[in-house]
Amino acid sequence: DLLYFIEMYGVLTEEEMVEDQLCEEIQDALERGDTSFHFCHNHDLKHFPEDIKILKPKLTILHVDNCYQLSSVPAAIGNLTNLTWLNLAYNNLQSLPADIGKLRHLERLHVNNNRLTELPHEIWNLKKLQELQADTNHIRAYPSGVLEMRELQKLFIHNNPLLQPSDVADEALVCIYRSTLVIIKDGAERTPTACHGRLRPVTYPLPRVLRACVVP
DSSP: OHHHHHHHHOOOOHHHHHHHHHHHHHHHHHHHTOSEEEEESOSSOOBOOGGGGGGTTTOOEEEEEOOTTOOBOOGGGGGOTTOSEEEOOSSOOSOOOGGGGGOTTOOEEEOOSSOOSOOOGGGGGOTTOOEEEOOSSOOOOEEGGGGGOTTOOEEEOOSSOOOOGGGOOOSEEEEEETTEEEEEETTEEEOOOOBTTBOOOOOSOOOSEEOOOOOO
16 A cells, blocks of 8 residues: 555655656657657756667757756766757756767757856867857856867857956967957957858967957
């Protein structure tokens, strides 16, 4: 009976029940052959289950947003190599797994309105990325790999405590001003040529981490 079950197994917490429900929804999506999966506006989910990796064969769109206690996503998210759109906005994420760099077909990445302090260096592997929304976080610098994203057309970085050129003393600094990359070297600004609204990579010597951002 119910009392025996409670004595033997205890009572599931809200978080555990949400995770169980989410695992069931993932399994249902697999059985239906869904190409998109949405889990949004949940106030109890803190950790996203690794079960999401079973959707690898067909999943192209994943939305896990507005889960205000969600503080981490598993490395297994890197298994979803067919993703073209990953939306992790409006959560409580403090970091992203390096495995996100395995999403070679990703075109849109939304990680805005979290608590991120940096983006993984592996992001440079996202060669097909066209849109990166990373605004409203705690990011001070962006990986220099951003310069290698030849398809990048939209870059959102506002509402971050970005470093200023005066904050660092590197020989070469990369600054972002209104989504235009600006190289500052030896006190002179040089703006790369825009190509059909895209950001063209530059060849100046740069530090591993992109060190400054908003030009006054």
